[in-house]
Amino acid sequence: MSLNKTELVSAIASKSGLTKADADKALDAFQEVLIESLGKGEAVKVTGLFSAERVERAARTGRNPRTGEEIQIPANFGVKISAGSLLKKAVAK
Structure with a gap:
């Protein structure tokens, strides 16, 4: 749900x-x-709930899942979200 x-x-x-x-x-x-x-x-931090920050992803080599061909994936940004203590405690019940 x-x-x-x-x-x-x-x-x-x-x-x-x-x-x-x-x-x-x-x-x-x-x-x-x-x-x-x-x-x-x-970074955005809501104490006890979560923190979110932008992270840099390095360029890397990947594979096309259909063909198996190697492809170059360019450097980019992603988001890292970490659960805070209140959130962790709520899901541990």
């Missing part, structure tokens, strides 16, 4: 006392700040 955005907005509204519209705006704003910060290379 997974929680989609609509269900997440409803849960946030219920727990915070915000309207669903305000909870949706807050979630959208969080998403924008996260994307902008990571795009600039800034």
Whole structure:
């Protein structure tokens, strides 16, 4: 089972006392700040919940799974997300 955005907005509204519209705006704003910060290379840390940072991936050689042919994969950036202590504790139950 997974929680989609609509269900997440409803849960946030219920727990915070915000309207669903305000909870949706807050979630959208969080998403924008996260994307902008990571795009600039800034790490985002929410103590206890998670941390996210942009990581550099070196160029490497890969294989086309269909043909087995070697291909060159250029250097790029990725995102590393680490669970915080509260999140780890919640899933360990």
